[in-house]
């Protein structure tokens with residue numbers, strides 16, 4: 001497919017179904033999240049060979065704080081471990097980390113780790129964007145406020161102030177686990193994106209599933225192009 005227009009360059013994923021994956025196996029929810037991180041790791045390793053320039057993952061929403069403290073702690077600890085263990089791999093594989101959302105509001109040690117990781121990966125050419133403490137409505141409100149402050153409230157100006165302002169346009173948005181809603185993720189950016197809802201639970205989602213999604217995207221693009 002190479003650089004043809006049917007190749008999705010920016011793919012975003014709502015990683016849903018960790019809890020159900022664990023429940024089906026009578027395992028604690030934490031186990032589902034742990035396996036969810038494994039799925040993330042495998043996917044990040046595959047983006048280069050799949051021809052994707054930017055992968056954006058919904059890791060923690062601004063609504064996720066409402067979950068029990070223990071689960072929030074589990075997710076934060078997984079984040080700490082993931083950054084620590086995978087940072088050298090990002091650097092080696094030319095991956096630039098990007099964080100979207102109100103991430104400065106996370107625990108100070110995580111903020112410090114993320115700042116360090118952002119700096120150390122700043123030279124990377126493929127982007128892994130992680131949405132942390134992210135809500136699209138809040139992102140749009142922040143961007144609109146900045147646009148208003150410079151006296152220019154237009155679609156272009158708001159887009160220029162979104163957290164994603166340095167990312168390529170979103171081509172494909174995938175949600176796993178059979179739920180069909182956007183849950184406050186990339187509402188602005190999804191305006192022209194293709195959407196794909198798959199039944200696979202997130203811990204079971206592999207690079208092969210992503211390849212299938214990219215093939216489905218390419219098929220749709222070809223059909224629209226042929227009209």
Ligand code: FPP
Nearest residue numbers: 015016017018019020036037059078079082
């Ligand atoms: C949805 O499953 C998933 C989440 C709330 C968090 C996604 C987080 C990860 C995959 C791990 C952390 C990510 C990184 C990048 C280190 P759910 O608990 O809502 O599942 P359920 O709907 O089946 O209960």
